[in-house]
Amino acid sequence: MIDTDIVVIGAGPTGLFTVFEAGLLGMRCHLVDSLTKPGGQCAEIYPNKPIYDIPAYPEIMAGELIDKLLEQIKPFSPGYTLGETAEKLSKSEGKFLITTDKNTQISAKVIAIAGGLGNFEPRKPVIDDLNKFEDNGVQYSIVDPKKFQGKNVVISGGGDSALDWTIVLSEIANKVTLIHRRNQFRGAVDSVNKIQKLKDKNKLDIITPAILKKLNGKNKLESIDVAIDNEIINIPTDYLIPLYGLVPKMDVFKSWGLEIEKNAIKVNNSLDYQTNKEGIYAIGDINYYPGKLKLILSGFHEAAIMCHSAYQIINPGKKNILKYTTVSGISGFDGTKKEPKKTQINSFK
Ligand SMILES: Cc1cc2nc3c(=O)[nH]c(=O)nc-3n(C[C@H](O)[C@H](O)[C@H](O)COP(=O)(O)OP(=O)(O)OC[C@H]3O[C@@H](n4cnc5c(N)ncnc54)[C@H](O)[C@@H]3O)c2cc1C
Numbered sequence: 001m002i003d004t005d006i007v008v009i010g011a012g013p014t015g016l017f018t019v020f021e022a023g024l025l026g027m028r029c030h031l032v033d034s035l036t037k038p039g040g041q042c043a044e045i046y047p048n049k050p051i052y053d054i055p056a057y058p059e060i061m062a063g064e065l066i067d068k069l070l071e072q073i074k075p076f077s078p079g080y081t082l083g084e085t086a087e088k089l090s091k092s093e094g095k096f097l098i099t100t101d102k103n104t105q106i107s108a109k110v111i112a113i114a115g116g117l118g119n120f121e122p123r124k125p126v127i128d129d130l131n132k133f134e135d136n137g138v139q140y141s142i143v144d145p146k147k148f149q150g151k152n153v154v155i156s157g158g159g160d161s162a163l164d165w166t167i168v169l170s171e172i173a174n175k176v177t178l179i180h181r182r183n184q185f186r187g188a189v190d191s192v193n194k195i196q197k198l199k200d201k202n203k204l205d206i207i208t209p210a211i212l213k214k215l216n217g218k219n220k221l222e223s224i225d226v227a228i229d230n231e232i233i234n235i236p237t238d239y240l241i242p243l244y245g246l247v248p249k250m251d252v253f254k255s256w257g258l259e260i261e262k263n264a265i266k267v268n269n270s271l272d273y274q275t276n277k278e279g280i281y282a283i284g285d286i287n288y289y290p291g292k293l294k295l296i297l298s299g300f301h302e303a304a305i306m307c308h309s310a311y312q313i314i315n316p317g318k319k320n321i322l323k324y325t326t327v328s329g330i331s332g333f334d335g336t337k338k339e340p341k342k343t344q345i346n347s348f349k
Helices: 013-024 040-044 062-076 160-170 189-200 251-255 296-314
Strands: 006-009 029-033 079-082 086-092 095-100 105-108 110-113 119-122 152-156 175-179 205-207 210-216 223-228 231-236 239-242 246-249 264-266 280-282
Touching: 006 013, 006 095, 006 105, 006 296, 013 029, 013 040, 013 062, 013 296, 029 105, 040 062, 095 110, 110 296, 152 160, 160 175, 160 189, 189 205, 210 239, 280 296
Parallel strands: 006 029, 006 110, 029 079, 110 280, 152 175, 152 239, 175 205
Antiparallel strands: 086 095, 095 105, 119 246, 210 223, 223 231
């Protein structure tokens, strides 16, 4: 079992910055995210789009913002449980216990829910026998691309994820076939051009417009049937990876007894972004209060307030004084020290 001060559910920009604010106050964090990489919406939905409203950055790519946040929190050595969804909540002896869908258990006095739109679940194809083949040839995300070495893979979808993984796997798998129900792809033009070039070099196959019709196999996936116009063709394959995007869900947090309003977790914004359950905070896109702005900078601000409140729960009776980092410097848990610099004050004589 993992023991920490604050379990942060969600490794989007808000969750990542929480690690920094908690670290300044000497509190350790463990991040849990259903996705296999940190960054939330910025990394998953729009890594290559520029953002123009991050203070002090006139322009920054969403993916670069996440890289910078990861660099900023490195001294505070957070724990990571990625590719797992925080599912169950219990409490005993003054501590919360979070259990993920893969049975990882994390205990802490405080929970910070920075879950954005809720946990993302893959949008699945509507097709018979799908669950028979899930994790048995059919999968919705790629954790380790090396797994596909020497295998035949069909990727289904027309967005950035489908295009990006087709490009990556064309260098690794024995054969990659990209199928899509339309002739046009939705992904970046650059990726579409790359895919076309790879096809011209016989590095992959593209079949469009193709509709997934049937999964075949005895104990595991062996082939799929797709409809092209009025014809059904059979494609032998070891894997089918439908990449149709992600659907946000709030069910987990509802089941924890948290008050929900406007499909978000209701918090006390006049004080500290605590939910109706003491010790459980909700920050960033996941929370609701009158006047809420779903912006990255709101999440950063809420993380700072929340950590100062959580300090009192984690260190009862201890006084917490707000210190500027220019004065306190940074003392990382990994031994990093950033000393405050003495500034030259020019006084008038
Ligand atoms: C296309 C697009 C453009 C945008 N442009 C801007 C912009 O220009 N400026 C701006 O300020 N904002 C912009 N936004 C909004 C911004 O991305 C969000 O405000 C921000 O991502 C919220 O951060 P967050 O950390 O609160 O949540 P998210 O980024 O949504 O991260 C939440 C994370 O929590 C995880 N999670 C949820 N539930 C669970 C669970 N039960 N267990 C484990 N993990 C869980 C999710 O998998 C996710 O990774 C844009 C959004 C989109 C989609």
